[in-house]
Amino acid sequence: MxxxxxxxxxxxxxxxxxxxxxxxxxxxxxxDKLHLPHDDENIDTLFAEADDDNDGMISRKEFISYAKExxxxxxxxxxxIITYS
Ligand SMILES: [Ca+2]
Numbered sequence: 001m002x003x004x005x006x007x008x009x010x011x012x013x014x015x016x017x018x019x020x021x022x023x024x025x026x027x028x029x030x031x032d033k034l035h036l037p038h039d040d041e042n043i044d045t046l047f048a049e050a051d052d053d054n055d056g057m058i059s060r061k062e063f064i065s066y067a068k069e070x071x072x073x074x075x076x077x078x079x080x081i082i083t084y085s
Contacts, residue, residue, distance in 0.1 A: 007067025010077065011060055022058040035084045036077065 014022055014030030022030070024043060031038045050058045050066035058066075 007064045008060075010067065011063045015060075020060050022063065024056070027058070034081055036080060 011022070013034060014027055016026055016030055016033070019026075024047065027043060027046065028038065046066075047056075047058065050062050052062050052065070053059075
């Protein structure tokens with residue numbers, strides 16, 4: 001495994017039905033699948049920060065833009081995934 005997890009990788013892991021958009025339920029299911037802790041506040045924050053057009057879905061473009069701004073946090077998520085997988 002490499003030391004780099006990209007926003008694309010995380011989007012693909014969360015996009016369970018490969019629709020190229022993430023719904024709130026899909027994000028929750030994806031985080032559950034990855035055994036990542038989350039709560040309503042986390043999800044609210046994610047959508048408030050990432051859903052730029054406020055359509056209730058996070059597109060790949062929105063997610064990648066969000067992820068690029070938060071590379072450090074992605075590395076933390078990656079470490080959590082490795083630790084608990
Ligand atoms: Ca959106």
